[in-house]
Amino acid sequence: MVRDLYMFSRVNEEADVIWFKVAYENTVHSEADITSFFAEKGLDIRFAYLDSSKDPTKGKYVMFTEAEKGRDIESIAEELERMDVVHTVKWGYSKNRAIQSVDFPLRILGQRAVLIRAKTFVDIINIMNEQVPQSEGLLTIIGLRNGAGAAGYMREMSEMNDENFLDLLGELFMAAGWGKIEYDINIIELTGKVRIKDSFIAEEIRDSDVPVCTYISAFLAGYISECLKKAVQVRESRCKSMGNEDCEHVISPASSGVKIEHVLRGELH
Known part of the structure; x- marks a missing residue:
């Protein structure tokens, strides 16, 4: 096999x-x-x-x-x-x-791609946290734009709708090796949770006092916002690196007046 x-x-x-x-x-x-x-x-x-x-x-x-x-x-x-x-x-x-x-060249979601080990990705995050001021904000913006971009491509390539957009996201995460998704979301109220089993970031960092999957939270926010055309924010409330069984990301409506373009610029608060 x-x-x-x-x-x-x-x-x-x-x-x-x-x-x-x-x-x-x-x-x-x-x-x-x-x-x-x-x-x-x-x-x-x-x-x-x-x-x-x-x-x-x-x-x-x-x-x-x-x-x-x-x-x-x-x-x-x-x-x-x-x-x-x-x-x-x-x-x-x-x-x-x-x-x-x-x-060669590898293509993922319609664009040139490269394969890197999870450890390499996490090394980049760790170096950013050590060397870059406000690194968490930068990771958030990157994740938001990546998530929205993935949603836009998948909408073009598949019959995406409010019923299946999260199933498609789950397939994407599995295919990319990011983790396995379970979700419970009210798309009318824009509330709910996404649970990720075996998050590649959390499994590499392993031991932390705080949630470490900022990039994934932002990716989810960008993806969901673009799919629903409504601005949402996502924060990680539980993380495997903290000893929890799974990583849990909480979805909530963005603050009043915040639009999708604000989300993609990281203007969530």
Whole structure:
């Protein structure tokens, strides 16, 4: 079972690790046909993913496999490319036996992205807290704008509404590795709570006398404000870094007269 976005194959250290990138016509049976082709060739799939997000009529199949040294992979690739549903095939050897699950450049929510460890993100926060005056306010503004930006993109890409916008947020948090969301929010009164299990910030900081997920609180405020077109504020009342089981973020209406544009400038009080 693949658990990491980047890993090293240790299944058979005497074999070659080979990658295939297949561009194909997206039909009902094309993905199954390509998978069957690899099976017929005795190429066990160690990692694979499909992507048709850019054009629903076309797809991309990326697969990593292991093959005995000296096997004629070029002939296999040529035969694969002759399949009716296949447009192009690229392939190569992973010299260091590395398997990775993303193309370069990586894109998340429609824009160029990079992967960093949670520890690196928290190191940046800690350095800001040590070196930057009013660092919490700066983190708040960054989180607000990031949350609103994520909401805007997801509205364009999905059928977002008042019923599902928080479910979409939960899927985003899971996909990004930020945590698992539970929520209880009254969207009319703009009150409620968002509970986050296994917050990546709290788990890295671990031991604190005060809540540490300022960035996440701000992200939630920006996201919810943009989705509902009503200004809300969010504060963290419980944090795993303080010994609580989960992190809890309390939602409330923004102060009278505060508009969304004020929220995005960090003018919540």
